Amino acid sequence: MVARLVCFVAGVLALSSGLASAHGSHSNDQPQSDDWATRHMMEEHHIEGFDAPSFFTLHDYDASGAWTTEEVRKTYGMDDESNKGVDQSRKEAAVRQVFDLFDPTNTGTITRDAWLKAVAAGTRLPDLGFGPGHHGDMEYEYEIHHFEKFHGDDTTEDDLTHPEDIEHFRRHDEEELAQIRLEKLERMQVVEVNIPSKFRRNF
Structure with a gap:
């Protein structure tokens, strides 16, 4: 599932149980x-x-x-x-x-x-x-501000229905599609759309 990411420094930091708040919000309106x-x-x-x-x-x-x-x-x-x-x-x-x-x-x-x-x-x-x-990166922020607070080790894909879950996986899909497009362009010998129109042949 989602990898647990916690930073340790020189063995002197102690982990806490974390603070529960509204569904992993990144709002900055707290006192x-x-x-x-x-x-x-x-x-x-x-x-x-x-x-x-x-x-x-x-x-x-x-x-x-x-x-x-x-x-x-x-x-x-x-x-x-x-x-x-x-x-x-x-x-x-x-x-x-x-x-x-x-x-x-x-x-x-x-x-x-x-x-x-x-x-x-x-x-x-x-x-x-x-x-x-x-x-943190997208995975870390989702993990520490949402998944740890509202899900557990026994969570299934069907349980990931919160708005934060949906947005997280939407961003994953978006990144994967962008990577696929990039790999497709890199396999092309010449990327026609990158050639200024005045240098293109008109057939």
Whole structure:
């Protein structure tokens, strides 16, 4: 069925049972949190027990030892479809807000040491209004925000009737059709539709 996807970091993170909410919605209309990192870990990763080094490592996607602006955007889910209607200037301002807190010397990255020092001094990631930080792929988001909450190991295909199930498999079908079309084009020696009309022979 759907593969279970849970991120583990250095064996120090403990799994929680997760939070139940309305059918896996990606709505961002929940009240803002005073502790956004904890909200993120519980809602997006189903993890309760974590520390500052673990949180940093989990969101250092390229394992470089520093967070870039792109990694901060990803962690906050700014590029997730749930935030596609948000103006880019607001997203840029939000990223600057995080960097003002954790990169006070304007190096352009948030290093692990800078992160740990700021957290030890009481600085926390602010809730910037982008929701819990959806940053997984389609399978992960469906699994953790819907399937785990409303289905189980004994779920059959006939049980997958929620709107979220239908939309998930519709997107799967769409991706498969797109892949089939691409493979068909790649097998063609010449793709006629890609030739400008002035260079085509008129028969």
